[in-house]
Amino acid sequence: MSLLRTRRLCKSFGGLEAVAGVDLDIASGEVRALIGPNGAGKTTLVGLICGRIAPSAGTVSFDGSDITHLPSFRRMRRGMAYTFQITSIFPRLPVRENVALAARVHHAPDVVDEAVTSALSRIGLRGEADQIAGNLSYGHQRLLEIAMGLAQAPRLLILDEPTQGLSEGEVGGFNRLVRDLAGDMTILLIEHNMDVVMATADRVTVLTAGTVLAEGAPQAIRANAAVQAAYLGTG
Amino acid sequence: MTDTSRILALHLGLIAVLFALNFLLPAYHHGNLSRIMVLASYAIGYNILFGYTGLLSLGHALFFAAGMYGLALPMQHAGLGAVPAFVLGVFAGAIVSAGLALLALRTTGVAFMIVTLMFAQAGFLTILYFGDYTRGDEGFIIQQAQRVIAGIDLTDETNRYMFAWALFSFCLLVCLALIRLPLGRTLIAIRENEERVRMLGYDTGLHKLTAMVLSGTLSAAAGAAYALLFGYAGATFASVQYSIFPLLWVLLGGAGTVIGPFIGALFMFYLIDLSSGITSAYMLIAGVVLVLLTLFAPQGLTGEVRRRFWSGLP
Amino acid sequence: MEFGPHLLLAVLEGAVTAAVLSLTAAGLSLVFGVMRVVNIAHGEFFMLGAVLAWVLVQVFPGHPAVGFVVALIVAPLIVGSIAAVADLTILKRINYDPERTIVATIGLLYIIQQVTLMTYGPDARAVEAPFNQRLALPWVDWGEGGLQVYYPWGLSTTTYKIAVIGAAGALLCGIWAMMTRTRLGLVMRATQADREMAQAFGIPVERVYAMVFGLGAGLAALAAVLIVPIQQAHYLMGGDPLLLSFIVVIIGGLGSLPGTVLAAVFIGLSDGVISVFFSPTLAKIFATLLVGLVLVFRPQGLFGERPA
Numbered sequence: 085m086s087l088l089r090t091r092r093l094c095k096s097f098g099g100l101e102a103v104a105g106v107d108l109d110i111a112s113g114e115v116r117a118l119i120g121p122n123g124a125g126k127t128t129l130v131g132l133i134c135g136r137i138a139p140s141a142g143t144v145s146f147d148g149s150d151i152t153h154l155p156s157f158r159r160m161r162r163g164m165a166y167t168f169q170i171t172s173i174f175p176r177l178p179v180r181e182n183v184a185l186a187a188r189v190h191h192a193p194d195v196v197d198e199a200v201t202s203a204l205s206r207i208g209l210r211g212e213a214d215q216i217a218g219n220l221s222y223g224h225q226r227l228l229e230i231a232m233g234l235a236q237a238p239r240l241l242i243l244d245e246p247t248q249g250l251s252e253g254e255v256g257g258f259n260r261l262v263r264d265l266a267g268d269m270t271i272l273l274i275e276h277n278m279d280v281v282m283a284t285a286d287r288v289t290v291l292t293a294g295t296v297l298a299e300g301a302p303q304a305i306r307a308n309a310a311v312q313a314a315y316l317g318t319g
Numbered sequence: 320m321t322d323t324s325r326i327l328a329l330h331l332g333l334i335a336v337l338f339a340l341n342f343l344l345p346a347y348h349h350g351n352l353s354r355i356m357v358l359a360s361y362a363i364g365y366n367i368l369f370g371y372t373g374l375l376s377l378g379h380a381l382f383f384a385a386g387m388y389g390l391a392l393p394m395q396h397a398g399l400g401a402v403p404a405f406v407l408g409v410f411a412g413a414i415v416s417a418g419l420a421l422l423a424l425r426t427t428g429v430a431f432m433i434v435t436l437m438f439a440q441a442g443f444l445t446i447l448y449f450g451d452y453t454r455g456d457e458g459f460i461i462q463q464a465q466r467v468i469a470g471i472d473l474t475d476e477t478n479r480y481m482f483a484w485a486l487f488s489f490c491l492l493v494c495l496a497l498i499r500l501p502l503g504r505t506l507i508a509i510r511e512n513e514e515r516v517r518m519l520g521y522d523t524g525l526h527k528l529t530a531m532v533l534s535g536t537l538s539a540a541a542g543a544a545y546a547l548l549f550g551y552a553g554a555t556f557a558s559v560q561y562s563i564f565p566l567l568w569v570l571l572g573g574a575g576t577v578i579g580p581f582i583g584a585l586f587m588f589y590l591i592d593l594s595s596g597i598t599s600a601y602m603l604i605a606g607v608v609l610v611l612l613t614l615f616a617p618q619g620l621t622g623e624v625r626r627r628f629w630s631g632l633p
Numbered sequence: 634m635e636f637g638p639h640l641l642l643a644v645l646e647g648a649v650t651a652a653v654l655s656l657t658a659a660g661l662s663l664v665f666g667v668m669r670v671v672n673i674a675h676g677e678f679f680m681l682g683a684v685l686a687w688v689l690v691q692v693f694p695g696h697p698a699v700g701f702v703v704a705l706i707v708a709p710l711i712v713g714s715i716a717a718v719a720d721l722t723i724l725k726r727i728n729y730d731p732e733r734t735i736v737a738t739i740g741l742l743y744i745i746q747q748v749t750l751m752t753y754g755p756d757a758r759a760v761e762a763p764f765n766q767r768l769a770l771p772w773v774d775w776g777e778g779g780l781q782v783y784y785p786w787g788l789s790t791t792t793y794k795i796a797v798i799g800a801a802g803a804l805l806c807g808i809w810a811m812m813t814r815t816r817l818g819l820v821m822r823a824t825q826a827d828r829e830m831a832q833a834f835g836i837p838v839e840r841v842y843a844m845v846f847g848l849g850a851g852l853a854a855l856a857a858v859l860i861v862p863i864q865q866a867h868y869l870m871g872g873d874p875l876l877l878s879f880i881v882v883i884i885g886g887l888g889s890l891p892g893t894v895l896a897a898v899f900i901g902l903s904d905g906v907i908s909v910f911f912s913p914t915l916a917k918i919f920a921t922l923l924v925g926l927v928l929v930f931r932p933q934g935l936f937g938e939r940p941a
Contacts, residue, residue, distance in 0.1 A: 134518070160520030168518075174511040185508050188501050189520040236519065375732055422929050429671055429731050430928050433879070437925035440876070444918045563739055570736065600751045606743025613737040614726055 085148065087112040087270050088133065088240055093142035095128055102128040104294035105142070110240070115262060115271045117281040117302070120291035121314065126274050127169065129291065130242055133272075134166045135159045147239070161189065165238035167229045169245045169274075175218030179209060182217050182228060186235040203235040207261070223254045230261070241265070242272045247280050259283045282306070290314070322631040329632075330495055333578060334488045341480050353480045355581075355588050356487035357545050358568070362580030363490040364537030365565035370575035371498060372530040373510030377432045377562050378419065378439030379538050384446065384557035385415040386539030391552035392452065394465055401468050405543050412539015413532055415442075420531035424524065436559070443557040458553025466550055479548045486544050487581070490537050495577050497533075498633055506530050510575070538565075560602075567605055570612050573621030577633050582620050638772045638785040640906070645770075647905020649794050649863065652801035653856045655897030657874050658881035659808060660852030662893040665882060667825045667845045670729050673738040675853055676875025677745040678716060682708045682854025683866040684749055687758050698763035701862070708858050709851040716850030717843045724846065725839060742871075749868040762862035766792040797859050804855070805894055812890065821845060853878075876917070877904070880924045886933055 086109040095103040103125045110116045120126050131137035133144055135156030143152045151159055160166070165186075174182050180200060187199040204210045207227045212220060217228060226246060233241050243262075247255050255277065262271060262284040275281050281288060281302060288305040290297045292314045298305060305311055340352060361383055368374050389411030393399040399407070423434045447455045466473045473479055497503040505526055508516045517523045546552045555561070564587075565580075572583025587608070591601045612619065618626060625632040661675045685708040690700035719741060727733045768791060769784045812818040824831045824841045832838045853874070864870065877900060885896030900920070907916040 136518070157517050157520050157522050160518060166518050168515070172512060172515045172518075174508055174515065176511055177508070181504065185504065185516070186519045188505075193501075232519065375735075377735075422925070425929050426932065429735070430932060432732070432735055433671070433883070434925045434928045437879075437921045437928070441918050441921040441925065444914055444921065448912070448914045448918060566736065566739075598751060600747035602743045603747035603751070606740045606747060609740030610723060610737055610744065613733050613740065614723060617733065 085112065086110055087147055088272070089145045090129075090133065091143045091145075093129070093132055093144065094140045095125075095132055095137060096140050101294050103132060103139075106291070106294070106296055108289065108296070110270060110272060112239075112270055113266070114286045115266050115273065115284055117273045117275050117285035117288045118291060119275060119278075119281060119288060120297075124291040125294040126291055127244065128294075130166075130244055130272070130274060134164055134242060160236065163237075163239035164242065165233040165236040165240070166242045167233045167244060167246060169248070171222075171225045171229055173217050173225055173228055173232070175216070177217060178213070179204070179215050179217050179220065179228060180213040183231050183235045186232040187237075190235075190237045199235055199237070203231045206234060206264075207231040208257070223250050226250060226254075234265075238269055240270045240272060242274075244274045245276060246273070247275065247277050255280060278306075325629075326495075326631070326633055330491060330577060333581070334484075334491065337484055337487070341477060341484070346476070349476060349480060351588065351592070353476075353483040353548065355584050356483040357541055357548065358564075358588070359581040359584040360487050360490040360544070361538050361541035362565045362568040362572070362584050363487075363494050363577075364534045364539075364541060366534075366569045366574065366576075366580045367494060367497065367506075367537065368530055368534035369566065370569055370573075370579070371503065371510060372506045372527060372534075373513075374527065374531070375432050375566070376423075376435040376531075376534075377559070377566070378423075378435030378437075378442075379535075379565055380557050380559065380561035381419065381435075381439035381442040382412045382416050382535040382538035383542035383545075383561055384442060384554075385411040385535075386542030386544075387546040387552050387556055388446065388453065389539065390543040391459070391461055391546045394461055395459060395552075396452065398465075401466060401473070401547060405547060408543030408546075409536060409540045412542070413536045416532050416535020416539070417528070419535070420528045424527050424531065436562070439557070439562055440559065443554060443559075446554045446557050453552075453554065456554045458551055458555070461546060461550045461552070463550065466547060473548055474550065482548060483544065486540065490540070491577060491581070493537070495633065498577070502526070502529070507575075563605070563609075567609055569619070570617075571608060571619055573619030573623070573625070576619070576621040576625065579619055579621040586620070635785070637774075638770075638788040641770065641772070642788055643906045643908075643910070644902060645790050645794070645905075647902035648798050649860075649901075650905050651898045651901020652798045653860045654874070654877050654881060654901045655805060655894045656801050656856035656859070657853045658878040658885075658893050658897050659805065659890060660849035660856075661878045662882045662885070662890060663808075663852070664846055664849035666889070667821050668724075668729060668842055670724065670731055670734040671738070672846070672849065673735055673875070674719075674741040674745060675849070675878060676871030676873070677742050678712050678850035678871075679853040679857045679874045680749065680866075680868065680871035681712050681715070681745060682857030683760075683861040683864070683870060684753050684868070685711055685854070686858040686861045687760050687866045688753075690760050696763075697761040701760070701763040701858075704760075704858050705855070709854040712854035713847035713851030717847035720843045720846040721839075725842070729842070746868055746871065753866075753868060755868065757865040757867040759865045760861045762791075762793040764792055764796075765862070768792060768795070793862060797863070800859060801856070804852075808852075809890065876921070880920050883924050884927055 088110040090106055090108040093103055093106045094101065106129055118126055128137060132139050135154060139152065143150055145151060146159065146162060183200045183203050184196055187196045191199045201210065204213055207230055209224060209227055209231060212224065220228060230246060247258055250258065259280060265271065273285065285302050287300065288302050289299045290305060290311050297314055298308050298311050344352060365379050368376055386408040390404045390408030393407055394404045419435065419438055423431055426434050446453045463474050471478050473482060498507065505516065505521055509523055509526060513523055542556065568583035568587055569580050571586055572581065573579030590604055594604050595601045616623060657679055661672060664670065664672050686704035689704040689707055693700040693703050723737050724734055727737060767789050769789045771782050772785050772788060774781050812821065820836055820841055823836060824838055828838055881896045881900050882893055885892030904916060
């Protein structure tokens with residue numbers, strides 16, 4: 085059964101259809117990449133899924149129940165986590181507190197510390213736990229953002245362009261992390277970098293002009309002529 | 320010493336020093352300090368919303384006045400005893416702050432400031448409008464005979480000081496406890512980045528409502544205590560000026576610090592006290608301090624201490 | 634007086650309030666529109682205009698019109714300069730941060746008010762109008778023998794009040810023409826639309842800001858000079874115009890000049906009418922509640938367009 089399902093999901097901004105009737109099914113446990121040219125509606129679609137934007141029409145279901153009208157914070161409590169495209173942390177608070185804020189919602193008080201340490205270790209930031217988050221390097225702030233997502237112990241982790249601005253070495257580390265997480269949770273990855281997509285995704289969905297152009301295994305998508313014309317060919 | 324024990328030493332030390340000062344201070348300063356402790360309790364309440372949650376209200380006089388009139392009107396017109404009247408005052412503050420929160424929290428930023436300002440002004444005008452009961456600007460005196468709790472006469476200097484000290488200690492410890500609890504941590508996170516807190520799964524609206532009610536209730540407790548201890552209720556305490564004062568004290572002492580509101584209220588009280596010997600235009604001092612603080616020390620006195628010497632100061 | 638003439642009188646008084654209010658509020662609206670900051674000291678610039686008018690009239694004795702005309706030109710200039718200096722020394726340094734600007738202008742409010750108290754004193758002082766003919770107004774009524782024209786006792790206005798309404802109308806047209814037809818207006822609108830872009834196109838944004846802040850304060854001062862022969866100059870007179878301007882700007886839609894004028898006429902007239910028939914305190918309670926509720930439920934103003 086699919087963990088996340090959208091049906092005829094639409095969002096228009098003053099006549100412009102940013103998302104026009106998207107049907108999306110993400111199976112439990114898969115790593116799904118969402119790709120598409122700039123302006124294809126990726127960020128809007130993810131906004132609709134996690135409740136930051138209200139849809140004009142259509143439905144979103146999560147784990148079998150309709151969540152179309154739930155506010156974003158309730159969706160997070162049901163087991164979604166969202167990491168922001170533009171780094172959004174608490175820059176004046178310590179790294180540990182950043183992650184603890186995420187952990188407290190989803191863990192009993194006595195295991196919060198454990199969850200924080202585990203999330204930080206997994207991401208490789210354990211040594212920086214007592215630093216002020218704003219003093220971390222850009223790459224480390226991106227990782228902290230993901231650590232906050234992990235501390236939420238999500239069933240669906242949505243990563244919005246997580247490798248943007250990372251160095252090549254850091255991207256390699258990120259790929260290993262995603263494959264490592266894949267067994268524990270379902271991942272929806274919005275990504276520009278095709279190397280990351282090829283290295284991590286089980287399936288790929290291509291979005292253009294607010295609609296799904298193609299969907300399939302990474303190799304098949306790379307070979308798809310329509311996708312190449314719409315997207316890969318331009319890059 | 321660990322950070323936690325240093326923090327406890329500082330705050331419990333302040334409470335102990337204030338207790339000791341009861342026996343040491345000359346009459347004039349003794350009376351001043353009673354007043355300052357009540358006003359600082361008001362400022363602590365204000366600081367929970369402004370300093371820790373990041374919501375700048377220009378309408379807290381409404382809560383202070385809700386406490387003041389919630390206590391004074393039933394005492395004056397229904398002959399209610401001091402204890403039930405105090406409870407009523409605090410309760411009135413909780414109700415009024417919850418009501419204003421439900422409306423004002425639909426807005427943010429500048430609109431929130433103006434909305435709180437407007438509703439507080441409407442409250443002030445309402446007190447004037449019902450001048451038959453409130454005696455408007457002139458206000459009314461609460462009879463000495465009524466200002467007694469369990470046989471303790473609150474018009475006595477020492478009793479009054481001790482009541483103010485108890486209220487202040489309570490507010491200080493509530494604030495200290497709050498910011499060490501998950502609730503307080505979440506409020507601070509809302510101040511830093513509200514959208515992120517929401518996307519972690521917190522109901523930020525409910526948290527802000529809680530902060531505003533807590534803030535309003537402490538402010539009302541201070542207002543009720545002020546009327547009870549100094550035996551007077553007047554519309555001035557509901558005017559814009561009394562919404563600006565806690566902002567001024569908190570900014571001066573350091574927003575988002577536990578002892579900042581006390582430091583700010585203490586400094587400002589004596590600054591105005593000293594200048595009133597020279598000029599009747601004492602609000603000039605308030606204006607100059609506000610401008611200088613915004614320009615040069617937005618962190619306030621305690622905030623500067625935190626920045627330079629002790630980053631763990633809560 | 635009967636109801637009809639009474640209402641006409643209330644409307645006339647309301648029109649004077651509306652005229653002065655639309656000038657004052659236009660100043661506040663201009664500052665908010667271009668600079669995106671709320672100036673809490675706006676009412677004090679109004680007060681300063683009235684007080685300076687009294688001072689200038691004392692400096693130029695003789696026919697009341699001489700001093701008044703001097704005041705009409707010089708008082709707004711002085712007040713505008715003070716505001717521009719305050720902008721450059723305070724607001725510019727805090728980078729026009731909206732919340733810190735409110736705190737700083739609250740400080741400015743007390744400074745201006747208390748310095749006036751220390752120098753000008755606590756008295757209310759009158760300024761003589763340059764001309765002030767009483768105009769009795771006719772009323773039409775059905776009497777015995779048909780339609781009758783008569784002059785009810787107490788139904789009158791003055792030539793000065795009529796002139797105030799005319800002057801305010803002309804000035805508002807002037808502001809409108811300046812904003813839409815001149816290069817200066819273009820520069821201001823460009824800064825309003827996009828500060829960074831304006832800067833990139835070589836517009837000296839900081840100078841525009843100082844000028845707009847000065848202009849806004851100058852308009853409040855001008856309105857005060859016009860009203861001071863009707864009211865009196867007093868150091869606490871800034872509170873009401875501030876509150877009313879707020880109401881007008883918020884109801885008219887923040888930063889929209891036509892909306893502001895429309896709301897000023899609406900509020901001025903209803904304030905006049907309500908104050909004549911009901912308690913002024915009650916009128917103010919309703920007005921403040923109205924502002925609060927409009928901001929909560931219709932933040933774009935009663936007359937503003939809902940953003941797409």
